[in-house]
Structure formats: structure tokens, C-alpha cells
Amino acid sequence: DTGVSQDPRHKITKRGQNVTFRCDPISEHNRLYWYRQTLGQGPEFLTYFQNEAQLEKSRLLSDRFSAERPKGSFSTLEIQRTEQGDSAMYLCASTLSNSGANVLTFGAGSRLTVL
Amino acid sequence: AQTVTQSQPEMSVQEAETVTLSCTYDTSESDYYLFWYKQPPSRQMILVIRQEAYKQQNATENRFSVNFQKAAKSFSLKISDSQLGDAAMYFCAYSRTNFGNEKLTFGTGTRLTIIP
Numbered sequence: 001d002t003g004v005s006q007d008p009r010h011k012i013t014k015r016g017q018n019v020t021f022r023c024d025p026i027s028e029h030n031r032l033y034w035y036r037q038t039l040g041q042g043p044e045f046l047t048y049f050q051n052e053a054q055l056e057k058s059r060l061l062s063d064r065f066s067a068e069r070p071k072g073s074f075s076t077l078e079i080q081r082t083e084q085g086d087s088a089m090y091l092c093a094s095t096l097s098n099s100g101a102n103v104l105t106f107g108a109g110s111r112l113t114v115l
Numbered sequence: 116a117q118t119v120t121q122s123q124p125e126m127s128v129q130e131a132e133t134v135t136l137s138c139t140y141d142t143s144e145s146d147y148y149l150f151w152y153k154q155p156p157s158r159q160m161i162l163v164i165r166q167e168a169y170k171q172q173n174a175t176e177n178r179f180s181v182n183f184q185k186a187a188k189s190f191s192l193k194i195s196d197s198q199l200g201d202a203a204m205y206f207c208a209y210s211r212t213n214f215g216n217e218k219l220t221f222g223t224g225t226r227l228t229i230i231p
Contacts, residue, residue: 031217042119042206042221043160056216089158095217102148102210102217106160 004107006092012113013082020078021110025094032075033104034067035091036060043091049075050097082114117142119209121222128197129230135182136192136225138207144168146212149183149190150219154204163205166190168212194227202229 005024013019025032031050035043046065047057051072061067064082069075079086089111093104118141128134140149151163166174166183173181178198182191194201204226208219 033218035219040223042208042223043219044221045218048216048218050216056218091160093160097216101165102212103150103162103165104217104219105162106152108157108159111158 004092004094004105006090006107006110008110009108010111010113012115014115015082015084017082018078018080019082019112020076021090021092021112023075023077023092023094023107025074025092026105027073029094029096029105030072031095031097032069033093033095034075034077035093037089037091037109038087046077046090079112082112084114087112087114117144117147117209117211117220119207119220119222121207121225123225124223125226125228127228127230128194130197130199132197133193133195134197134227136194136205136207136227138190138192138222140188140190140207140209142188142209142211144211148210148212149181150208150210151179151181151190151192152206152208152221153201154206154224156203160206164192197229199229199231202227 033048034046037043049069064080067077089109091109093106147168149166178195204224207222
């Protein structure tokens with residue numbers, strides 16, 4: 001088990017372009033979370049999945065953002081028509097529900113820079 | 116809504132000394148979890164220590180311990196015998212129990228520098 005993997009680690013794009021990030025969670029983990037972290041701030045919750053079902057979305061997740069977890073394994077986070085304010089680190093985390101620990105395992109993140 | 120406040124943006128400590136990072140939180144819940152996560156320069160968040168609110172005993176993990184004051188809604192992290200590898204951003208975080216998920220609310224972090 002190699003932990004939570006995120007790809008790409010860094011993406012530079014021009015304003016108005018679409019970007020997609022991928023997260024591969026720990027294989028037996030059924031819950032997957034996306035967070036956004038801007039410079040000097042703590043991570044902020046965006047959305048989470050249990051298996052393939054998206055169970056909660058933050059108000060931070062505007063209609064330009066969409067997340068999927070089609071087969072209950074990896075997940076993608078797409079941002080359409082990127083804006084400079086989207087520049088941030090996008091973190092993915094996973095866990096096994098009902099483990100009683102409430103502990104998330106994080107990936108190293110995907111850093112987005114919008115020019 | 117739950118909030119987590121870390122009032123120390125930066126802290127520094129001499130190697131081998133002890134340092135305490137502060138965290139306060141606000142919640143109306145009686146049962147919840149509190150965490151300290153470490154984020155080294157490589158950016159992967161790592162769990163340092165976890166506290167369940169219904170447990171009065173303070174959690175300890177090797178050189179890391181917490182001072183959990185439930186009535187004061189305070190949750191500080193003490194790092195003993197500081198090592199160069201402890202240099203990182205430290206985030207205090209909160210999650211509810213009995214809510215069906217492990218969603219975390221984070222503070223703004225404390226950058227810890229270790230002075231050789």
C-alpha cells in the first residue's frame with residue numbers, strides 16, 4: 001500500500017482553462033475527501049464520497065467545480081473556466097468508515113497555479 | 116458552526132527543548148474528536164495525535180502530548196525534546212462524532228521552526 005496518491009503534483013494553467021486532478025485513495029478505504037488549502041490557511045472541506053456516492057458538498061464548491069468517484073475507487077476533481085482565485089493546493093484524503101478512529105490519511109496534494 | 120483558532124502563526128524552539136502550541140475551538144457538541152496534524156515542507160499532512168472529547172485523560176504519543184481542557188475548549192500540543200524533523204506547519208483540527216463522516220475543521224496553522 002503506497003498511501004494516498006495525487007496527480008499531478010503541480011499544474012500551471014491560464015485563466016479560463018479547465019483542469020482535472022486525480023486522487024487514488026488507500027485501496028480498502030471507502031470514504032474519500034477533497035480539501036482546498038490556500039497560502040497561509042488551513043485546509044477547507046470541499047466534498048466527500050462514500051464509495052461512489054457524493055454525500056456532501058461545501059458551499060465553496062461552485063458550479064465550476066465537479067468531483068466524481070465513478071467506481072468507488074479513484075476520484076477526479078475538475079475545475080472549469082479556472083480563475084486566479086482557484087490557485088491553491090487541492091488535498092485528497094481517505095479513510096475507512098466505521099473504523100472508530102475518525103482519522104484521515106492525506107495525499108501530498110495537487111498545487112494549482114492559475115495565471 | 117464549529118471553529119478552530121490557532122493564535123500563534125509562528126513559533127520557534129531550540130533543538131532538544133520543549134515547545135507548546137496553542138489551539139482553541141468552539142462547538143456546542145459534547146462529544147467530538149480533536150487532532151493535531153503536521154504538514155512538513157513536502158506538504159503531506161500527517162496525523163500527530165488524536166483526542167476523544169469524552170476521555171478525560173490527555174493523549175500521548177512518544178514526545179508529543181496534549182493538554183485538553185474541555186470546559187475551556189482548549190487543546191494545546193506539547194512537543195518535548197524537539198528535533199530538527201519536527202519543523203513543519205502544525206494544524207489543530209476538529210471533527211464531530213455521530214455525524215456519519217470524518218469531516219475536519221482546521222485552524223490556520225502554526226509554523227514551527229527548530230533552531231539547531
